[in-house]
Amino acid sequence: MKTFKFLFTVAALFATAVAANAQDREAGIFIGTAQYQGDLSEKQITLSETKLGFGILGRYYFNPRVNLKGIINYGWIAGDDKNYGSAADPDPDGRWKRNLNFRSHILELSGQVELNILPFISNSKRYRFAPYVFTGASLYHFNPTTEYNGSKVALQPLGTEGQLLNGQDKRYHRLQGSIPYGFGLKYSLGNFWNIGLELGQRKTFTDYLDDVSGPKYTNYDQLVIQNPVAADLAYRGDEVRPNIPSPEPDNIRGDNTDLDTYIFAGFTITKTIRRFSCTNF
16 A cells, blocks of 8 residues: 555656646757767767767657657768878778868758756756767668779769679668667746757767678779779778789778767757746746
C-alpha cells in the first residue's frame, strides 16, 4: 500500500508538471561550426578545418526537465593531409606524402531528447538557467569532393578504393544515419527569449565521410584501366613528390577500424511560445 501511494504521488506530480508546461514550445536558430574527425584529420580540433554550420530548430517541453528537439542542420566539413606532417616524415605511408584532401556538405535532420539537469522554464526568475545532455537519431547526407585539374570532382561516383572493379558496385551510400549526443546550456533572457550553447558529436556508421577507409590501396594498374581519374585521386603523393612510383597494394591508405564522426557546436537563439503564462517565479 505504501509503495502504491508513493508511485501514485510521483505519477500525480509528474502529470501536474506535464500539464503545467505542455504548452511550452520553442522555435529558433542555431549558428556555429561544423567539424569532422576521420582519416584526413587529427583527433583534436584543427582550426583551419573548422567550417560554418547553421540550422533551424524547435523544442517541445513535456516538463521542466524533459523536452524533445527537432533540428535541421547544414554545414561543411573538410580535411587535408597537407595540414599534418612534412616532406621530412620518414614514414612511407605518412600523411603529408599521401596528400589527400576533401570537402563535403552535411545536411542533417535530427530528432533529439534533451534532459535538463536543472529545471528550465522560460521567462521564469527561478528556473531560467539549465545545463542539459541530449541524444537521439539523425539522418544526414554528405558528398565528399576534391579539386582536380581546376575543377570540383565528386569522389564517391569514382570508386577510388576499387568499389567498381570486376563489374561490381560497392560504393558507399551518401545518405546515412547517425546517433547525436552531447551537452549544452540554456538561459532565459526574459520576455520568452532564450539563448543557448551546445556541443554535439555524431556517431556515424560509415568510414567514408572523407572517401578514405582502406585499409590498403587498390592495385593501381587495375584502377587506372577502370577509371584513370579514380586512380589519380586514390593517391596524390606524386603531386608533392614528382616521379615517385604509385603505392603498392599492401601500403596503408586508411584505417577502417575507426569510423568517422562529425560535430556541430555553437549558439542557439529561441523564442518560447506559450498559450498561457503562470511563471513569474
